[in-house]
Amino acid sequence: MAPEKSRRERPAKPALTREGIVAAAVAILREEGLRKVTMRRLAQELDTGAASLYVYVRNTAELHAAILDELLGTIAPPSSEGGWRDRLEKLLTAYTATLLEYPGLALSALVARPSGENYLGLVENLLALLADGDVPLERRAWGIDILLQYATATAAEHADGESPDDWDALARAVRDADETTHPQIAAHAADLLTGAPAQRMSWGLQVLITGITHTGLPPERNPT
């Protein structure tokens, strides 16, 4: 008897779905990095053509947003212990740490505001923490906006394949600064180049939180 030549022969190429596509994208991200997560590479992984993906994903930017939201699903909700400032700092640090695993995603998030379910959850938690801290209601929304921007930008700075070339160039420029033309830079050279990332981040969050609690909104706020 001839072998059955029925449908479903092998690993049974699964039907395309948005979730399947995003899941495959995350897998490539974890194994090969964001730069390899291209429409073409992704299609190859799913055993189809790149054009097919456009039924489920508008473009590359939307794909990145979907991946990011997936990753945000893995960050733990804020613990209920400690003061609101501590909890706020912990949550934002966790968010930053997640982005730092794939700084290219932070760059995407900066340009295209996320709006996924997990991102909204994060916003929800942040707003609640500011409420806990008795930050005036009208100030909370703009407050978390700055906090998230700071966290996102801090992660985004590490994009571009961690080439410390530019950092080197800046360090050299600062050290070589002429004391007569650039007295301030000469005087601050040490501080300009010093500071562990985690310390700077923590100080930055303190600066923002303190600033937010002390700065009233402009009296009249126009729509965007």
Place this chain on the structure above:
Amino acid sequence: MAPEKSRRERPAKPALTREGIVAAAVAILREEGLRKVTMRRLAQELDTGAASLYVYVRNTAELHAAILDELLGTIAPPSSEGGWRDRLEKLLTAYTATLLEYPGLALSALVARPSGENYLGLVENLLALLADGDVPLERRAWGIDILLQYATATAAEHADGESPDDWDALARAVRDADETTHPQIAAHAADLLTGAPAQRMSWGLQVLITGITHTGLPPERNPT
């Protein structure tokens, strides 16, 4: 008599120099936008091959940095009138305005710290302004770092061909937020979506300046 067929026949294709390359890049930027400033397009403009540019410019990132520094040369030095906070805000706003003309450059600046002459001049001026404000010396360097990051990130958010798609998506998500699962978002919906960019920017700068003047550095600062 046959026409002289001497050297220098026509517009005399000028010799390649780094300055010439950067100048041509700025010209393309102004006329066609950053996306058109590619090695290939630039080479075409200079009547040569893309490979030739690599003698003067290490790569695209360095080219972008050179262009940015060129643009920074056009921002006016801070006026000497008014209080230091006002002058500081004005200078940072001017920096942001320049970047907002080409948000893609802001994105580059975020990833690859600039170290050009004009950028150093800006840093110098900012440090002087914080000194004017009696901000403690050790806090000034980290302070301008956050201020510049905020200004740069704010401009970078407008990169990617001003597609308000994502903003729309976020607005929809916020408005559709379920009041029981996302009570905070529902309560803050108005503020989350409100605010003219200039107002938000100004408030953000106030938050940062106030925060910087009120927040001491960690006692021990480790090298990077």
Place this chain on the structure above:
DNA sequence: ACCTGAACACCGTTCAAGT
């Protein structure tokens, strides 16, 4: 409606060969 192959219109960067 979904899927596909092929095409369009590009990229950055490297390298062997020339001058």
Place this chain on the structure above:
DNA sequence: ACCTGAACACCGTTCAAGT
């Protein structure tokens, strides 16, 4: 040393044609 053409190894996105 500088310059070049050609090549390598890719991209995102669209579209006509199939099922």
